[in-house]
Amino acid sequence: MTRPDLLTALTAPRAIAVIGASADPDKLSGRPVAGLLEAGYEGRIVCVNPARDEVQGLPCHPTLAAAGGPIDLAVLTVPASRVMAALHECAEAGVALAVVFASGFAEAGEADLQDELARLAESSGMRILGPNCIGAMALKNGVVASFSRALHGLEPVIGPVALVSQSGAFGACVLSAAQQAGIGVHSFVNTGNEADLTVAEAMTALAEDPEVGALLVYTEGVSDGPELLRAARRARELDKPVVAIKVGRTAEGALAVASHTGALTGSDAVYDAAFEAAGVVRVDGMADLVDAARILTVGKRAAGDRLTVLSMSGGVGILMTDLAGELGLRQAEWDAEWQRRMAAVIPSYGSAANPVDMTAQLNTEPEILACALDIACAHPGTDVIAVFIGVLAGDATELVDALARVETDKPIVVAWTGGDGTPLRRLTERGVPAYDDANRALRALGMLVRHAGGSATPAPTEPDPARTAAAMKVITRARDAGHKQLDEAQSKELLRAYGIPCTPERPATTPGDAVTAAAEIGFPVAVKLLSADVAHKSDLGGVSLGLTGETAVRDAATEIMNLARDAGIGDVRLLVQRMAAPGVELIAGARVDPVFGPVVMTGLGGVFVEVLQDTALTLAPAEPGRVREILRSLRGSALLHGVRGRPAADEEAIVDIVVRLSELAADLAGELAEIDINPIIAGETGALVVDALVVLQ
Amino acid sequence: MTRPDLLTALTAPRAIAVIGASADPDKLSGRPVAGLLEAGYEGRIVCVNPARDEVQGLPCHPTLAAAGGPIDLAVLTVPASRVMAALHECAEAGVALAVVFASGFAEAGEADLQDELARLAESSGMRILGPNCIGAMALKNGVVASFSRALHGLEPVIGPVALVSQSGAFGACVLSAAQQAGIGVHSFVNTGNEADLTVAEAMTALAEDPEVGALLVYTEGVSDGPELLRAARRARELDKPVVAIKVGRTAEGALAVASHTGALTGSDAVYDAAFEAAGVVRVDGMADLVDAARILTVGKRAAGDRLTVLSMSGGVGILMTDLAGELGLRQAEWDAEWQRRMAAVIPSYGSAANPVDMTAQLNTEPEILACALDIACAHPGTDVIAVFIGVLAGDATELVDALARVETDKPIVVAWTGGDGTPLRRLTERGVPAYDDANRALRALGMLVRHAGGSATPAPTEPDPARTAAAMKVITRARDAGHKQLDEAQSKELLRAYGIPCTPERPATTPGDAVTAAAEIGFPVAVKLLSADVAHKSDLGGVSLGLTGETAVRDAATEIMNLARDAGIGDVRLLVQRMAAPGVELIAGARVDPVFGPVVMTGLGGVFVEVLQDTALTLAPAEPGRVREILRSLRGSALLHGVRGRPAADEEAIVDIVVRLSELAADLAGELAEIDINPIIAGETGALVVDALVVLQ
Structure with a gap:
C-alpha cells in the first residue's frame, strides 16, 4: 500500500481515524469526531476505541486493523503512555500522517519517549505531527485533526491563508481572529514538540498546494534552519508571501523561550538575516499576521515603494506621511502638472500635493474619491496608494463602490475610522484590504512592499576547488602542529x-631578522608578536606601530620578544608588516550559527563597535548586493562616504573583502569556529586586512 | 451682564444661539439645532435667521438682540462674509463663546479677515472658536455647537475623556472610534484656524472641569508653547493624563503640515522635549489615543514599571515579554518562593516564572486565572499586570468575572484575542481595560506607566540677579562695540x-605677549586666533595645539597672525590657553525655539555628533535630573562610563555645565540667538569648556 504524500494526507485524506475517540463531543478525545461531523468531512471517519461500539453516531472499532484501510490520517487522543503502541498500529495500517495530542514528552522531561516517536517516523516513513499539539485542519475538505474549538459554531471562511504555528494557543488565536475578520483560511498546522514534523517541513508541504496563497508562520526557534530557508525560497518562487513571527527577540524574551520550550532560540540577529535572505516578512504582533493576510491574499503586488496618500483629513494624511518614512515607504513625488490634474477634482481648500487632502467634502460629494483614485492610479510616480476615510454617518455606499470598482494593478489599502464598521465589512467582502486605523493600514502596505522588495538569495554556487584546497592546506598545517x-x-x-x-x-x-624584513617591505612598519599561544597580543604590549627606521624596528623587536618571554610564552616570533595608510577602520567576522550555518558580520571600528555595537550580519555566502545592504544599514555608514571633511572609503573594496570572507566561511563551515578581522583599513582606493584571527572547530 | 467663563460657556451654557439656523437638519447650517434637539439639550435654543419664523419646530428670531438674553454660547453657520457682523452682534449680546464654522480665512489666504476676529475677541472679551472648524460638544448637557455627525444616531457614551483637536476630521474620527469602543467622552473641541482660542487654551479650560479625567490632544504645531506647557502641567497636578499626537514628526510630514496649514511646525525634537518636560504622553496613531483613553480613564495609576505577564499561551507570553522591553517596561522578577506559590495554582506543564504560562487549561479550569491574579497582585515586585486570553468558544463568564472582581490597586490590562468579542465588551462595561491584541494592550499599559513615570518640570525659579548682571555686562560690552x-x-x-x-x-x-601668557598659564598650551570677525578659526589655520615650549608658542603665534592678516582680517589677536587633559569630548549648545523658548542641547563629540547626530535636548532651564536623563539617552552614553579600557568621564561635572548653560539660556533668552560649546572635555574628575561661541539676537 503506498502512502499519499504529506500534503494529500493533510488536505485530502481518504479516511481519518480517531484513536481513543470519545462519545462526549466536549471532551478533548471527543472533539475531533465532533469537529469532522460539524465541518462536513466527506471521507470516511474511522472511530477506534475498544471500549465502545459507537461514537457520536458512528460505528467504532476495537483496533485500527479491524477497521480496514486505506487510512491516510490518524488522530491520537490517547495519553502519552499509550501513544507508541497506537503509532505502531498506525504505521502498520499504512497511515501517512499521525497527529499526537498527548503531552508528557520532551516538554515534561521525557526526551527518550519523544525520541522513540522520531525513530518510528524515520523507520516507517509515516510522518508524525506533535506530540503536545492541538493538531491540524484543512478547511476546504472539512479535515479536522484537532481538538481546537477555534472554528466551533462558526461558518468557516475558506481561502488562501495557510497558518503554521509551533504554539497551539497562539495559532488558534490567530486562526480565530482571522476568521472573525473575514479572512479566508486554507489550513492550520500546529507542530508542538516537533518530534518529527517541523514548522519548516509543514511550510514546504503547504507552499506546494495551488490553493495556498500566503503562509503565516509562528515559531519560537527552529532546529532545521536550512529547511526553513528552502521552504521560504520555494514559497517566494511561487509568489506566495511568507509572514513570520519569531519570538525571543530580546534577551528577556529569549530567556522566556528557553524556559518555555527548553530550547535555545539561536541568535535573533541571525533569524533576521535568514528571513531577509529568504524573503520572509518578519513581524512582531499577532494582529500584524492578520493584517498582513488581509492585504497579501488580495493578489496585487507592489511594483515599488512610492506611496501616494489620499485622505479626507489633512491631519491623518500627515500622520500617514510621518509613518510611511519609518516603514520604508517613499513619498511619491507629484509634479506641478499632476498636482494640477488632482486639483481639478478636489475642493480648492484641499491639498493636491501628496498627501492629498480630499477634505471632508467627501461626505457630501463622494464622487471626489473615484476621481482622485483614477488620477493616483494613472500617476506614473505612484506604486501604491493608501486611502483614509473617516465617514461618520450614512452607509457610504458610493465610497465603498469607488474603492471596490477602481481598476488598477496598483495595490490600494484603505483605512476607515469611525462609523459602525459596515463599510469595512463591505470592503473586505469585495476584496479591498481595509483596516480600522491608518497606522494598521499603512503597516500592512509596508509588509506588501517589503514582500515585493525582498528577494531570495540564490542557492550558493559550487566552491572553487583550487582556493578551497589552498585554504585547507593552511588549516591542515595548523592542525598537524x-x-x-x-x-x-x-x-x-x-x-x-x-x-x-x-x-x-x-x-x-x-x-636582526625584523630589521631585514622591514627594509624589504619598506617603512613605516609595525612589529607584532607572532605566537600560536597568544590571541590578544596588544594586551601583552606585543604591538609596536608606525616604526620609521631600522633602530626603531630593532628596539621594538627586542622589547616585544623580552616582554613575551618574561610573560612565559613559549612560541615567540615576530611579524613585521607595512603600516596601512590611514583610512576608515572596519571590522569583519564569520562564525557558524547552530541553526542557519555560516554567517558573516561587518561593522565600523573604534567607538562604533566598542560603544555602539554597530554591526550587521548576513548569511554566508553573501552576494555583493546583500553585503552592500548590510554595510548601508550600519548607523555609522555615512562615515564611508566621508563626513565633514573626513576621507571617504572604497566601499566596493570593503564589499569584496566581506563577500570573499563569506565564501570562505561557507566553503569551510565544517572546519571553522570563528574568524575575526580587526581592523580592515579602507582608503579612498582599496582596503586591506591589518589583523586577523582564525579559530578552528 | 457678566459673561460666564469659557468652561461654563462650553459645558453648561444657559442658552445657545444658532445664527443662520436652517430648517433642513441635513444641511450644515441645520445640523446644530438638530443635534441639540437629538442630544436633549435642556437650556434655551435660540434660532436666529431673518428669513424664517420657525426652525425645526423652534421659534426663530430675526436678530440676536431680538431674541433677548442671556446667551452664553453662539454658533455661527453663516459664510465668511457675514461672520464679522454676526460676531459683533454676539459680543454686544454678552455671548461668552462664539463658534465660527465658516472657512475662507487664513487657510484661504484671508489673514486680514482672520485678524479682525482676533482683534474683536481681544477687545470684547468674548472668546471665539475657529474659524474653519467643526465646533465643539459637551456630551453630558447635550451641548452640540458643531455640524459634525460623529454622534448622529448614536446613544452617546458619557465619561471622562476630553478631546481637543486642531483638525476637525481627525478629532471627529477619534470621537467616533472612542464612542464605538464604548469609551465615555466628556467633550470635544475642534480649534480649526485658532484665530483666538488655541488647543492649549481649550486644554487649560477643560483640565479644570472635575468631570474630566484625561485629555486627548491632536495638534499640527502650536503657536503658544508656554500656554501648552502650563495646561499640561496643570493637568498633571490634577492627575489628569494628557495623551497627544503632534504630526509632522518627519521631514516629509513637516512639509505636509506646512502645505496643509501654511504654518511651520517648529522643531519636532523640541516638541518631544516639551512634552517630556510637561509630562505629556506622546503617541503616533489614532488608535493609540483611543487605546490610551481606555486605560487612563480607569483611574488606576502605575506605582512603577515592573510588569508581570499572565498568559494562557506561552508563545504570547514571550511575545509580550519581547515587546515590554521595547516599551520601557521592566520584567518583574519572581524569586523561587513566589514561583513556588504561582506553580501551586497553574498546571505543572505551565511556567510559573514571568511570563507566567497559565496554559490552555484555562479553557476547562477558569478558576486558575483568579488564583494566578491573586498571587500576581500580592507579589511585591510587580507594579502592573498584563493578562492574555485567547478563548475560542463559550462565553467565558468565569474568566470575565475573575478579571472584573479582582481587588487591587495595581493596573491590570487584558488582551483577549479570538472569539466573537463578547468578553471584550463585557470587560469594558465592567471597567477593565481590554484590547483585542496583546501588542495594543501592552502599548496602552506602557502609556500608563509613562504617565506615572513622567513628571512636570517645576516652574523656573527666579534668576540670580548678580550673575545675570555679570553676564549682561559682557553682552552690553559686545553690543557697544x-x-x-x-x-x-x-x-x-x-x-x-x-x-x-x-x-x-x-x-x-x-x-611676545603670547610667550609671556604661556609661561604664566603653564605648558602645554594652545594658541588660537582671537577675532570678532571670525567664527570658525580652525578653517583658517587659526589653531595650534599642544605647544610645549616658548619657541613653539612664538612660532605658532607668528604664523597664526600672518595667516589671519593675509586673509584680510582686521581684528587679529591671540588667545593662549592651557591644553585640557585628554578625556571624553562632548558638545553643548543653547538656542531659543520660536514655540517653546530657550532649549539646551548636549551630545558626545567626534563621530557621535558628526556622523550620528547623536544629540539630545531639553527645555531651559533644566534640572540636573532632566539633564542626566538626556545624557543617558545618547546612543553613545556608555562612553561616559569608560568602555573597553577607555577612561570614564565625570558625569556630574558635565551635568553641572549643561544645567548652568540652561539657566544662562533661560535668564538671557531675550538676548541670545545661539550658544555653541565645542568641545567640553570631561576627565575622570571635572570637565572644562575648551571652545565656545555665543551669537546675540
Missing part, C-alpha cells in the same frame, strides 16, 4: 587563499 | 559668569 587557532600570519594566509588583500608582511625570529 | 557675536574670550567670560568652568587662558596681541 596541534593548533586550534591560527596565528596572525597563518590567519592572513588563509584569507589570501580567498583573494582577500592583507598588509604586506614578513615573519621574523630575531630583532 | 557693534558686535552680534562674542569672540572666544568673551564667550567664555559669559559662561564663567554662570560658573561654567573653562580652560585657563590669556589674550595676547603679539607673539
